[in-house]
Amino acid sequence: MRVAAGRGPALGSLRGQLLRWLLLPLFVLVGFDAVSVYRDALDAADMAYDRSLLASTRALAERVSVAGGKVVADVPYVALDSFETDTLGRLYYKVTGVNGEFVSGYGDLPPLPKNTVRSDAYPALVYFYYADYRGEEVRIAALYQPVYDDSMRGIALIQVGESREARRDLSRKILLDTLWRQAVLVLAAALLAWFAVRFVLRPLMRLKHQVEQRAPTDLDDFDPSLVHKEVQPLVVAMNGYMSRLQALIAGQRRFIADASHQLRTPLTVLKTQAELALRENDPQALRDIVEGIARTTDATVHLANRLLTLARAGHGAAAGELSYMSLVDVVRQAGLELAQQAVQKGIDLSLEGADEARVRGNALLLHEMVANLLDNAIRYTPPGGRVTLRVLNEAQAVLEVEDSGPGIAAAEREKVFAPFYRAALAQSINAEGTGLGLAIVRDIAAMHGASVRLLDGPNGKGLKVEVRFPALA
Structure with missing residues (x-):
């Protein structure tokens, strides 16, 4: 199979390209949306767990009081058991007195870092921070609780830590739920896009058939x-x-x-x-x-x-072989080839006009066009007559072939360009003519974007053929 020149790479399936352009951006957007939803869900889960952790810390703070000039924590056994193993994860606590002394709980629970920022989400003096404790990461709420009696006043520090197992489980569940819903959404969108593309391309398939x-x-x-x-x-x-x-x-x-x-x-x-x-x-x-x-x-x-x-x-042969050339050289070469024919009839053959006029075309066809015009002029010019080749370099190159022959009647000047048509006077002068010369001239001129006109010769005698080429950029 022959293909046009300059063929690019194969484009593939239009349906496939449409689906790719529809679904690939959708996958990217769904990915970003899944990450965004997951992060928002994690923030919401952290806030909920922090509220629960703060509630446990406040509940413990209510059990802290001053007795006999000392800070004491009255934590029941049931509460201690719940701190050991909570349904949501392991809980740890520590109560520190007004002078920094250990009161109750897990004495090795990591202290509050110095640069921790107080949480603005709650009115209480609470700080949240992460720390490593007993080989796992814990989330700790540190609450400053005022304590006082008649013998002393101060602020105790209550810390409650929670392992991150429950948060991780909830995070995984949120992630899986998010991905599952997004996968269902993408699958549904892909099916809808496939059916939509198939429906939209149906007229093209009918045209193909x-x-x-x-x-x-x-x-x-x-x-x-x-x-x-x-x-x-x-x-x-x-x-x-x-x-x-x-x-x-x-x-x-x-x-x-x-x-x-x-x-x-x-x-x-x-x-x-x-x-x-x-x-x-x-x-x-x-x-x-x-x-x-x-x-x-x-x-x-x-x-x-x-x-x-x-x-x-x-x-339109050799249309791809167009090049810039001198019209004067083409005309001179054709004149030299047919000069012997003019000499045999005693015709004065001359070349006039510009020394240089450039055109863009096919050298072989332009030579054939000039040769046909010159051959016709010599054939129909009587012995002792005159044939002039003239090249003008105006805003555009112009070729003129002028003879002193019988000319062509105005009524027949358009007809003589038809193949095999011969004017009545031409048949009487040259019975062996083919009627193809001017048809060839017009076709070659049209291929080069030039126009051809038949005009009267000097003083209304003879014929002048004018070929006007398009101006070069």
């Missing part, structure tokens, strides 16, 4: 309303391309029909002449017939070359 079921000769337009508004320009472009393709095929069929018709006559003449030569015994007559065969062969070769050039120009 229509294209596949089309016969090779069916170049009718597709209905743009069958697809979405965003895809309609593509369908319109396809229709435009098929219209151009249809015009190209029609032109090729017409060219083949015209070429076969034009070639049939000289080939028939050649066959007839060859049969006459086979039956002829007179050497002089046989020589005349062979000379006729040579002339017919020359005319047929000339016609075939013109047909090939016309097909090459009309097909």
Whole structure:
């Protein structure tokens, strides 16, 4: 399979790309959302556990009092048992007197760090901090509790620590619940996106089936309303391309029909002449017939070359071989090649105009265009006449081929560009013409973005062909 030049990497499935562009950002957003929800849940859990820890600390602080000039903690046995093993985790406590003396609890419970900031979430003088105790991390609430009686006044420090097992269990549960819900959400979104993409692409699939079921000769337009508004320009472009393709095929069929018709006559003449030569015994007559065969062969070769050039120009051949070149050099080369033909007829052939004029085009086709114009001018200019090649370098390069021949009537100037059409006066002057020269000129000019005009020669006599090229940037 032949592909266009400059083809990029394969794009893959449109459905796959749409799903990736829909789902990948969704996965990223869900990930961020899961992390955010998890952190918020942890903060909420920490706040709830801190409230419970503070409540335990306050309950213990209510049991602290002063008796006999000493701070005492009246903690019942049941309370001590609950501190040892709580349903939510292990609890530890410590009561410190007004002078820093140990009163009750776990004497090795880590002290309150000096730089700990008091919690503003509660009106009590409470501090929360983490510490390592007995090989595990604990969360400790430190509460300053005023104590007094008639013999003394001061502030006792009550500390209650809680292992983080319960918090970790709750964190894992929150994380798993969050991920599970997010996974269900992503799965549901993926299924909805898949069905949505499939539904949205259904018109394109219908268009695909229509294209596949089309016969090779069916170049009718597709209905743009069958697809979405965003895809309609593509369908319109396809229709435009098929219209151009249809015009190209029609032109090729017409060219083949015209070429076969034009070639049939000289080939028939050649066959007839060859049969006459086979039956002829007179050497002089046989020589005349062979000379006729040579002339017919020359005319047929000339016609075939013109047909090939016309097909090459009309097909946009070598469009990728365009380059910048001197129009003067192209014209001079064509003039040198046909100068002998002009000398044989006694025609004054000259080149005038600018010394330099640059155009962008295909050198071979431009040479063929100039040669066709010059050949026509020499053929239809009577002996002793004049043919002038002129190159002008104005805002754009201009080629003029001017002759002193009979010219072309104004009514026929547009018709002579049609392949095989010949003006009546041209047929009377040159019966062996092909009617392809100006058709070739126009096709080559159109390929180069140039325009062709047929004008009267000087003083209204003869013909001037003007080819005006587009200006270069």
